[in-house]
Amino acid sequence: MYEFRRTLIPCGLLLLCAAIMGCDSQTEQSQKTSDAKPESKKPKIALIMKSLANDFFSTMAKGAETHQQAHSDDYELVVNGIKDERDLSRQVALVEEMVANGVDAIVIAPADSKALVPALRRAREAGVVVINIDNKLDEEILATEKIEIPFVGPDNKAGAKKVGDYLASKLKAGDEVIVLEGIRTSFNGTQRRLGFEEAMKAADIKIADSQSAQWEMSMANTLALSMLSEHPNVKAILAANDSMALGALAAVKNNGKAGEVAVVGFDNIAAVQQAIKEGQILATADQHGDQLAVFGIEYALNLLKDPNAKLEDRETPVDLVTAEDLK
Structure with missing residues (x-):
């Protein structure tokens, strides 16, 4: 029995050492894994x-x-x-x-x-x-x-001036126009209004009224109908975006002034491109949306x-x- 115990103890020690070495190996491998750089991900x-x-x-x-x-x-x-x-x-x-x-x-x-x-x-x-x-x-x-x-x-003021200048070339000094503005706290809305105003001033064309339709087609339609009734001599509507230009176009038609009141916009959306081809809208600006x-x-x-x-x-x-x- 004594000899058996002498043999068993060294074997136990060997197993314990192996276990400790195994743990050290696993710890080292784990450390290597944590030190490795994470895989790059797409932003x-x-x-x-x-x-x-x-x-x-x-x-x-x-x-x-x-x-x-x-x-x-x-x-x-x-x-x-x-x-x-x-x-x-x-x-x-x-x-x-x-x-x-x-x-x-x-x-x-x-x-x-x-x-x-x-x-x-x-x-x-x-x-x-x-x-x-x-x-x-x-x-x-x-x-x-x-x-x-x-x-x-883009330079919204410069783009609106290009549209305004083109419209002015189709009108004459002293003519009246109205402006449909975007949201007045928006920089692009302000710049487009300023571009329209600069073009009209240079051509000696009077802006009879200027109101915000907040970029919306339905609001533009309602405002344009009211403004056309109040200013019957208006020759054109300058809309600060194409959605409002489409609303203005509908108002012109409902007012019985199709072909008499020109409409211009800004954005070059598909529906306005078609309206330009058909001669219903005069011009727009393309900011390559x-x-x-x-x-x-x-x-x-x-x-x-x-x-x-x-x-x-x-x-x-x-x-x-x-x-x-x-x-």
């Missing part, structure tokens, strides 16, 4: 737009989705929008939701140039890259919030690769579109 970019009921933003979404499909190895895309361009609280909520969902970048066409800035500041503080497209954020509010957010988009979000996405991807890159605005093209251009 996730959120596109947040204004009204999805507006054809311009539908075109923007399709352009962004087409770009992502062609670059599916480079990034993931989440597309969002609000039903009504006046629903600022919902757009703010979308920004917060995208940050909570861990997106790496937000490309946003803000419904308001001021109201979205605090939410976007919080997104920046959370480490999210933010690119502003379409409607420029208010510079004073950005300064107050102490953040820089680059703007990627199918590429506008793409320009912003590409800038965001560059900043994700180089976080220390200098932030700067980037101007995108805007072109006059007439019947001659659509032949």
Whole structure:
């Protein structure tokens, strides 16, 4: 029995040592695994737009989705929008939701140039890259919030002036026109109004009335009917976007002035292209909506690769579109 115990004890020691060595090996392997660099993941970019009921933003979404499909190895895309361009609280909520969902970048066409800035500041503080497209954020509010957010988009004033100049070439000095403005707290709405005004002033054409239809077709139709009745000598309606131009066109027809009152717009949506071909709308401006979000996405991807890159605005093209251009 004594000899048996002498043999058993060394064997137990051997098993214990083997177990300890095995644990050390597993610990070492675990340490190696934890020290290894995590697998790189594709950045996730959120596109947040204004009204999805507006054809311009539908075109923007399709352009962004087409770009992502062609670059599916480079990034993931989440597309969002609000039903009504006046629903600022919902757009703010979308920004917060995208940050909570861990997106790496937000490309946003803000419904308001001021109201979205605090939410976007919080997104920046959370480490999210933010690119502003379409409607420029208010510079004073950005300064107050102490953040820089680059703007990627067209010179809206210059685009509206091109449309206004073309309309003026079809009118004569002293003629009266009316203007349908966008949301007055939106930078692009203000700039388009200023572009129209500059063109009319240069041609000595009188703006008889100017009111905000808040980018909406139905509101534009109602306002235009009222304004045409109040100003029966009006020769043209300048609408700050194409949805309002279509509403104005319907008002002109209902007022029995088709062919007498010209209509111009801004955005170059499909329905207005057709109306221009048919001679019902005189002109619009093309800010290349199918590429506008793409320009912003590409800038965001560059900043994700180089976080220390200098932030700067980037101007995108805007072109006059007439019947001659659509032949």
